[in-house]
Amino acid sequence: MSDPWQECLEHCVEVATQAGKVIREGLKSDIAVMHKSSQVDLVTETDQRVERLIISSIKAKFPTHSFIGEESVAAGAPSVLTDDPTWIIDPIDGTTNFVHGFPFVCVSIGFTVKKQNSAWCTVASRTKCTQRAKARAPTATAFPSRSPGRKDPQRFDAMMANLRSVLTIPVHGIRSPGSAAVNMCLVASGAADAYYHAGIHCWDMAGGAAVVTEAGGVVTDVSGGPFDLMSRRLIAASSRAVAERLARHITEFHVGRDDADGS
Numbered sequence: 001m002s003d004p005w006q007e008c009l010e011h012c013v014e015v016a017t018q019a020g021k022v023i024r025e026g027l028k029s030d031i032a033v034m035h036k037s038s039q040v041d042l043v044t045e046t047d048q049r050v051e052r053l054i055i056s057s058i059k060a061k062f063p064t065h066s067f068i069g070e071e072s073v074a075a076g077a078p079s080v081l082t083d084d085p086t087w088i089i090d091p092i093d094g095t096t097n098f099v100h101g102f103p104f105v106c107v108s109i110g111f112t113v114k115k116q117n118s119a120w121c122t123v124a125s126r127t128k129c130t131q132r133a134k135a136r137a138p139t140a141t142a143f144p145s146r147s148p149g150r151k152d153p154q155r156f157d158a159m160m161a162n163l164r165s166v167l168t169i170p171v172h173g174i175r176s177p178g179s180a181a182v183n184m185c186l187v188a189s190g191a192a193d194a195y196y197h198a199g200i201h202c203w204d205m206a207g208g209a210a211v212v213t214e215a216g217g218v219v220t221d222v223s224g225g226p227f228d229l230m231s232r233r234l235i236a237a238s239s240r241a242v243a244e245r246l247a248r249h250i251t252e253f254h255v256g257r258d259d260a261d262g263s
Helices: 004-027 045-061 070-074 095-100 153-167 180-189 202-214 240-247
Strands: 033-035 042-044 066-069 086-093 106-113 194-198 218-220 233-237
Touching (some): 004 106, 045 086, 153 194, 180 194
Antiparallel strands (some): 218 233
16 A cells, blocks of 8 residues: 555655746746736746646645645635645745746745645755854845835834844855745755745745755744744754754744634
8 A cells, every 4th residue: 555645745746847847938938927915026827827737736636635825825715724634835936036037946835734744855855954053154034025114114124133133143144045945945955054034924934844854954933932834934944053043133023924814
């Protein structure tokens, strides 16, 4: 009798490979850009096409499974994590990069059972976090693209203060490739010591968190406490010591939750 979770992994790799081909073709074409919540919250036909491809393929193979997809939620679908086997999908993590031909984009597919991330990934099996607390490798984060200085000056000030504080640890610089999943894979491979962010979503975090965990790293809340997939905030680090050190330099601010009921 086959292992059902191994079947899920194998199908995930297969459909992600297909999605990657669609994205590469999209990078060669004229990209029609649409907007969601603001002029800088971008979506393309390729985002929507890739999400439809992933969900339809997985649903055909596993019809009882649930889904949380970035574009589905944007279209009004609920963002509720249950105990059911659930696929959490960002069809193009790094859409702004994709639109501008900045080649740091990826397909991010996470899978949870009883609200827990499955900690296996073909990429993770080939990577290993390096314990670099003394080497002080670069730290990754993301910079705002939704004009928080105009809409929420206090939040913007907190983000900038955190940036200044992290730079005093010291670290070997701050990097921002523009994709949460890419940032976490950099941590998993040892190219970065840590990645922190508050304000992203479960589909940004689910796949990358599994990769970091499988590679021997740790994923926590920005406070240093337990990671909550629906909290919209995380630290991914090469070791717990690195995560705890980073958490001491971060001032928390409110970003809401992905749960539809706010719980």
